[in-house]
Amino acid sequence: MAGRNLPLISKKELSAHATEKSCWVSLYNRKVYDITSFLDEHPGGPEVILEHAGKDITKALADPDSHVHSESAYEMLDDGMQVGYLATAEEESELLARHKGMHVSPEDTSAERYDSVPIDSTGMKTVDLTDFGEIPDDLVHLKTDAEQDFKKYKFLDLDKPLLMQVLRAHWTKAFYLDQIHRPRHYGKGSAQIFGNFLEPISLTPWWIIPTLWLPVNFYIFYQGVTHLSPIVSIPLWLLGLFVWTLIEYCMHRFLFHLDTYLPDNQYAFTLHFLMHGVHHFLPMDRMRLVMPPALFVVLCTPFYKLVFAVFPYYVACCAFAGGFLGYILYDMTHYALHHAKLPKCFKTIKTSHLEHHYKNYKLAFGVTSTFWDWVFGTLIKPEDVYQKTV
Structure with a gap:
């Protein structure tokens, strides 16, 4: 952003931009950003940002009791969102009062040079700001x-x-x-995986899951419940639903995050990338938050064959339908945790999952529940920030 002049902005003006239609925030009480276009893309939902609209967000970003942000989160602010610099009390009284609409440049910022700063082509004085203290390179960018x-x-x-x-x-x-676990935000739809005619198979809208799989699930359950009494079929269905939560946890932890045991070659990296890595690389991609139907069929088939081989047919129908519904709820929940405004009762689950992405990918593997994280000791705590090494 070298050479780009930006206006000094008063705290009063900043506070006036505190709505969904115009949302500004400041960072380090110095840089002012217009993040209106990012509200719907924020991992925690727009309501989290709107609580701090028109205010400084430095403490909020570092607050472990509200919405902890890791280094990856601080790599999410883009210079294109900056609209100005927040004026100090002295600047408001000494400069803005005398030079309305004054612009500043980011190159040279000594406060002692205000009386001798140059006048730009617009007739405004320009003041540089970097001497007010070092601002880290790792800022929260939106794209x-x-x-x-x-x-x-x-x-x-x-x-x-x-x-x-x-x-x-x-x-x-x-x-x-x-690198794959440092989240990026593409900000222009979905980044291309294949770049050719295969691209559509990598994109799955969330509504495909209930539309495609709920009728199949209900048919399987119908087969079981009409041949067994409710006293038998309902507990089997609930058992299947419960077992799914363990399968969900184990697959996420030991298959999707086969990180430690991943072979050290590009073919293994490519498979890992397609299976789950791309989701950690681009966690807010709306079209890659649910499982493509073809991949689900591949992963589901062994479980289907096992259940129907071990149990009598109608017993298997009820149990499998419960687990199948668990998967459908899992995918819909996963999408909602990233992009929907959820009731407060979902706060623990949402916080846990977002911290899995933005704080420590080696913990918090449950998506629809944190129960198995509690059982196996993988709950994420405030101090569990994964330290990046590269």
Whole structure:
């Protein structure tokens, strides 16, 4: 953003932008951002941001009791969202009062030079701000700058098809795992995985899941419940639903996060990327938050065959229908945790899952429930921030 002049903004003006139609915030009581366009994309939902609209969010970002943000979260602010600099009390009285609409430049910021600063082509004085204290490079940006991100990390160029980049790269396992778990926000729809006619198979709207699978689920349950008494069929259905929560936890922890045991080669990285890595890389991609039907069939088939091989047919129908419904609720819940405004009763689940993405991917594997995290000791605590290594 070198060379770009931006206005000094008073606290009164900042506080006036505190609605869904115009939402501004400041960071470090200095940089002012217009984040209106990001409200619907915020992982915690727009209501989390709107609580701080028109205010400084520095403490809120670091508050472990409200919405903890890791280093990855601080890599989410884009310079394109900055609209100005928050004026100090002295600047408001000494500068804004005398130079309405005054603009400042980010290059040279010594407060002692106010009386001798140059006048730009608009007739306004320009003041530089960096001497007011070091502002870290890792700020919360709302949309990843694909070019700058690639230059900085030499990982993936978001503006090019991703799959072949993973397949052709020569990364170490440590580098791949570190980078794939640093969330990026593409901000322009869905980044391309294939970049050709195969692209549509990687995109699944959330509504596909209930539309496609609920009728199948009800048919299977109908087969069982009409041949067994409710005293038998309902407990079997509930048992299947409960068993699903354990399957969900185990698959997420031991299959999708097969990180420690991942072979150290690009073919393994590519499979990991397609299975779950892309979701951690781009966690707010609306079209990649539920499981593509083809992948579900592949993963579900072994469970289907096992259940129907072990139990009598109608018993298996009831139990499998319960587990099947558990999966449907899981996928819909997963989408909602990322993009829906949920009642307060979902706060614990939502916080846990978002912290899995933005705080420590090695903990908090439950999505529809934190029960198994509690059982197996993988609940996430305030101090459990995963330290990035690259």
